[in-house]
Amino acid sequence: MQILAHRGIWLSPAEKNSRGALLSALESGFGIETDIRDLDGELVISHDMPGKNALLLKTLLEDYRRIGSTATLALNIKSDGLTLSLDNLLKEYGVSNYFCFDMSVPDMLHYIKQKVITASRISELEPEGILSKETAMIWVDGFNYLPYSIKDLMRWLTRNKSVCLVSPELHGRDPKILWTMLKQLPEALLNCPRLMICTDHPELAREFFK
Structure with a gap:
């Protein structure tokens, strides 16, 4: 199972989606979930409306390539109309282990048509x-x-679906409810790389599931 660090590894909410938090997660061997918007013709990382100092997506991709990471990038699409720009940027930096999600349904059809994951x-x-x-x-x-x-979960995984689960602490609930349930999976499915969990506590999850 892959562990995705929700907006990186951070200690305070202000650090979420920062360059340091995202880079720390990648250097620790985790995948990351982060939020994508556009600002003045550039793709930026921001959960809310971006300001002028927003982190550029290409800066993250430069870090990703520089450290030789191949971890999964889960790209939460917060604005419509980014399909071509995002696809071109991912190809420019040679990123193939990623997926995009959370865009509007009409916009999703463009991603599917463009063969963006x-x-x-x-x-x-x-x-x-x-x-x-x-x-x-x-x-x-x-x-x-x-x-x-x-x-x-077993039905989805045995049908060759890739599945990313949102850990309950992202909504203020105890993550152990889900984590304990996952340990009921057959070992082959629990260790399947097509199974992922997105968590605010990637290091705790690694220790729990190791």
Whole structure:
């Protein structure tokens, strides 16, 4: 199972999505989840509306290439209309281990058409449907509770889906609820690289699952 550091490795909320937090996660061998927007014709990293000092995505990609990382980049798309610019930038820096998610449904169709690696969403508010069948990857969230079971995870993984699970602490709940449940998976599936978890506590998760 791959562990993705949610907005990097950080101690205070102000450090989230900072260059240092993201680089620290990559250097520690974790994948990362980060947020992509546009500002004045550039792609930037920012969860909220970006300011003039927003971190450029190409700066992160330069760091990624410089340290020789091949970790997974989970790119949370916060603005529509970025498909071509993002695809070109990823190709320019030779990034192939990534996926994009959370864009609007109409915008997602452009990503799929452009053959950009895209994950559809499943949550208690977004049940399995046409889009989750269309994409080879799913981003599985639970805002108030876990809307899936071990049987669901096994079904998705045995059907060759890539699955990224949102750890409950991202919504203020105890992560051990999910983490303990995952240990019920057969060892081959728990160790499958197509299974990922996005967490605020990547180092604790590594220790828990090692």
